[in-house]
Amino acid sequence: MNLLKLSWKNLLSKPLNTTLSLLLFGLGVGLISMLFLLEDQIQKNFEKNLADVDLVIGSKGSPLQLILSSMYHIDAPTGNISLGEIRPFLNPKHPLIKSALTLSMGDSYKGYRIVGTTTDITDWYSLQLAQGEMFIHNYDVTLGASAARDLQLKVGDHFKSSHGLVDDDGLEHDETPDFIVVGILESSGTIVDQLILTTPQTYWHVHDHDHSAEAEETVSSDQGDDHPDHDDHSDYDDHEGHDHEGHDHTSHDHSDHDHASEQEDHHGHSHAEIPKPLIQEDDDGSITSLLLQFKGNNFQALNMGRSINENTEMQAATPAIEINRLFSMMSSAEYALRILAMVIIFVSGLSIFISLYSSLKDRNYELALMRVMGGGKSTLFSLIILEGIVLAILGYIIGIFLSHAGMYIIGKVMKEDYRYDFTGGYMLPNEWWLLLAAISLGFLASMLPAIQASKTDISETLSRG
Amino acid sequence: MICTSQLSYSYEGGQQLSFADIEIQQGVHTLIIGASGCGKTTLLHLLAGLRKPTSGSITILDKEITAMSSSDIDKFRGSNMGMIFQVPHFLRSLDVIENITLAQTLAGQDAQPDKVMSLLSDLNLEGKGNKKTNQLSLGEQQRVAILRAMVNEPKIIFADEPTSALDDANTEQVIELLKNQADKYGATLIVVTHDQRLKDNFNNMISL
Numbered sequence: 001m002n003l004l005k006l007s008w009k010n011l012l013s014k015p016l017n018t019t020l021s022l023l024l025f026g027l028g029v030g031l032i033s034m035l036f037l038l039e040d041q042i043q044k045n046f047e048k049n050l051a052d053v054d055l056v057i058g059s060k061g062s063p064l065q066l067i068l069s070s071m072y073h074i075d076a077p078t079g080n081i082s083l084g085e086i087r088p089f090l091n092p093k094h095p096l097i098k099s100a101l102t103l104s105m106g107d108s109y110k111g112y113r114i115v116g117t118t119t120d121i122t123d124w125y126s127l128q129l130a131q132g133e134m135f136i137h138n139y140d141v142t143l144g145a146s147a148a149r150d151l152q153l154k155v156g157d158h159f160k161s162s163h164g165l166v167d168d169d170g171l172e173h174d175e176t177p178d179f180i181v182v183g184i185l186e187s188s189g190t191i192v193d194q195l196i197l198t199t200p201q202t203y204w205h206v207h208d209h210d211h212s213a214e215a216e217e218t219v220s221s222d223q224g225d226d227h228p229d230h231d232d233h234s235d236y237d238d239h240e241g242h243d244h245e246g247h248d249h250t251s252h253d254h255s256d257h258d259h260a261s262e263q264e265d266h267h268g269h270s271h272a273e274i275p276k277p278l279i280q281e282d283d284d285g286s287i288t289s290l291l292l293q294f295k296g297n298n299f300q301a302l303n304m305g306r307s308i309n310e311n312t313e314m315q316a317a318t319p320a321i322e323i324n325r326l327f328s329m330m331s332s333a334e335y336a337l338r339i340l341a342m343v344i345i346f347v348s349g350l351s352i353f354i355s356l357y358s359s360l361k362d363r364n365y366e367l368a369l370m371r372v373m374g375g376g377k378s379t380l381f382s383l384i385i386l387e388g389i390v391l392a393i394l395g396y397i398i399g400i401f402l403s404h405a406g407m408y409i410i411g412k413v414m415k416e417d418y419r420y421d422f423t424g425g426y427m428l429p430n431e432w433w434l435l436l437a438a439i440s441l442g443f444l445a446s447m448l449p450a451i452q453a454s455k456t457d458i459s460e461t462l463s464r465g
Numbered sequence: 466m467i468c469t470s471q472l473s474y475s476y477e478g479g480q481q482l483s484f485a486d487i488e489i490q491q492g493v494h495t496l497i498i499g500a501s502g503c504g505k506t507t508l509l510h511l512l513a514g515l516r517k518p519t520s521g522s523i524t525i526l527d528k529e530i531t532a533m534s535s536s537d538i539d540k541f542r543g544s545n546m547g548m549i550f551q552v553p554h555f556l557r558s559l560d561v562i563e564n565i566t567l568a569q570t571l572a573g574q575d576a577q578p579d580k581v582m583s584l585l586s587d588l589n590l591e592g593k594g595n596k597k598t599n600q601l602s603l604g605e606q607q608r609v610a611i612l613r614a615m616v617n618e619p620k621i622i623f624a625d626e627p628t629s630a631l632d633d634a635n636t637e638q639v640i641e642l643l644k645n646q647a648d649k650y651g652a653t654l655i656v657v658t659h660d661q662r663l664k665d666n667f668n669n670m671i672s673l
Contacts, residue, residue: 002570006559013558366556372515373613374543374572376536459515462550463506 003379007386010359017355018391024348025395029438030402031341035334036430037407041423042330046072046323049191051124051291055305056317057086058289063317064326070103070289071319073113073191076165077105077288081314084283086290091279096301099123101291102278104203107161109179109196112147114161116200116287118278124291125190131155132183137274138202141179144195145187157181161206176206200287201275349445352391356384356449367453368461377454384453388446389439396438400431466491466653467512467621472521474507481519484508487671491620494644494654496666499673501659506625508673509657513546513623514538526620543572547614547652549643551626553606555598561585562594565613572617584612588642603630607639615646622647624656628663640666 011018049072058066059079068075089100101124104116119134121127132155135142143153153159158178179198187193278285294301305316360367367380407424467489475481482504489495499505510516512523514530522531526545530538555564562585566576578594585594588608598606607627614622624643628636640656640663647654656663664670 002576006556006567009558009563365554369554369556370567370571371539372513372542372548373568374539374617376539378536379571459507459510462510462515 003383003386004390007383007390011387011390014355014359017359021348021351021355021391022395022398024344024351025392025438026398026402028341028345028348029396029399029434030406031337031344033400033403033431033434034406035337035341036428036434037403037424039334040428048189050319051190052293053291053319054294054301055292056289056319057081057089057292057308057314060313060315063315064322066289066315066317067319067322069105070291071191073195080286080288081290082283083278083281083285083287085312085314086287087279087283089290089292096294096298096304097292098295099293102200102287103289103291104200105288106165107163107203107206108165109159109161110151111165112151112194112196113165114141114196114198116198116203118200121192121197125188125192127188127192128186130184130186132181134183135198136182138199138205139177139179140182141196141198142183142185143181143197144185144193146193147196148184153181155181155184199275200278200285201281204285345441348395349441352388352442352445353448356387356446357452360449360452364456364461367456368458371456371458372462380456381450381454384450385443385446389442392438392442396435466526467655468524470522472511472518472523474504474511474516475519482507484673489653489655489669491653493669494647494667495656495669495671496663497655497657497671497673498661498664499659503673505657505659505673509623509625513548514542540573544617545620547617547619547622549610549614549622549624549627551629553610555606555609557597557599560595560597561590561601561609564598564609565616568613568616574617581616584616588612604635608642611642611646615650615652618650619652622652622654624654626658626660627656628660629658633662636660636662
């Protein structure tokens, strides 16, 4: 019968007190560890999707929304911008821009976002094909690993997209041709795992079909003319004047879905075409946003964002600034939660203290008895300290279990709502520090009762019987 | 074996007790008898090192315990003395065997549950080892307390009013048991009591 076992038996003999102390301690530790986990994983999720993006260009609006929707695919996309406006940035000879990636967004399939982009995306996110090939033709799609797994799609499968980012049958693009899965990517650990990739032109086709009145003209221009005068658009100012009011693809009127009569007209249209490079497309073609990597962070590059914001109808947002802003907003909420957790932990420490202290009265005789049997003052001191520390360690284990199980559940929910991977399956260094803190608290809470126990007047106690 | 000299003790209230010098030889079971309130229990606690005397010295087994540190006395008591009280007390969270093996570990020995089991059956307590002590009858509890006092094979057994709550028949039994067990382990039994019935059971008697 060693002291550890004895302290354990003593705790077991007061199940209500012990349970209360454990629950309080577990809640406090659980909350703190949950905060650690959330902070860590949000940060990791944000960091691994940075992809060296220096600047994001999109339509005017909230810069944070632009960043979140374009880089993390969590908020609603901002409005569209026309190809004419951004053509200079697509020029491979641009002196400041190393690489540019266009994104067309707004449609989804069963909640998974469909992104119209170019195959350059493989370089940005270091993507590898697991099966099949990258999208080449319009309506070809290449799936991220998680999207393919969760949607149970294989190479060769067909599906129809729906307008908007929620899974809603009513918004399905009924009259458009099917998307065809041509490839599936290896998991990259980035947001691309959750995406369905296709060509930017596919977006135009899908929405042409929904708005056939405008479509006639656009389709013919897509197919017919070569627009040789658009082949060399190095000068941005050349196109400032182009104002294609008549081709407004951004304002879709969904109350007007009566296009059944025109449906036949578009079956002859070949969807398997290989689209032209975007830089050769019409000025009125629209995309949602443009990601830029600079050649180096020189002064001109830094000024580019400001110049876009001041001189154009578009906005430019710097990921680092916006993400920092987001983190600072979150950190005040996190701070409040941390205070709450501290209060709970303090109360749980107090509950351990009270529980041990009040048990001393009942155990006075038992403690004296232990002295009679040869136990020293230090034995009694250690016994009570052990009880406090055992409570703290068990409470810690309960707390860690709660937070990691909670994280697992949050991970499931987050995956459904935001397509983000969260996991409860690992321990953070901070959580080991938390263990140390828990043990210290157990020690502190039991110190006074332990001193009291070691001072038990054995003779007096025994005489009283 | 036990030898006191000019022993006195002052209570906090100022009341002072002085004890005549005592000398007890090894193997001589001794009865210390006196009326209630004459300081019997105080003397017992002094002898067992549970209290420090105000003045005087106590020598037990050639060691002057009045000169020892508190933790040395605890160790000395754990391995050389067994104590039995009027009402048996145990650690409620432990079962019978655990209560007895606790006495072994607190005295710095290894816990020997097997040995304890066989000792229990010697005292007609077989099958009680895994019971909580409050599930035993008072008589059974008394025997467990005696076993606990003996388990470390001490040189001295102190018993404080072991019989004052018992009827004549049980008194006889408990005293015989104590003497038998003490003889078996080669211990000297020292009983402190006001119970006049015990006078006939002891050859050596000290009156306070």
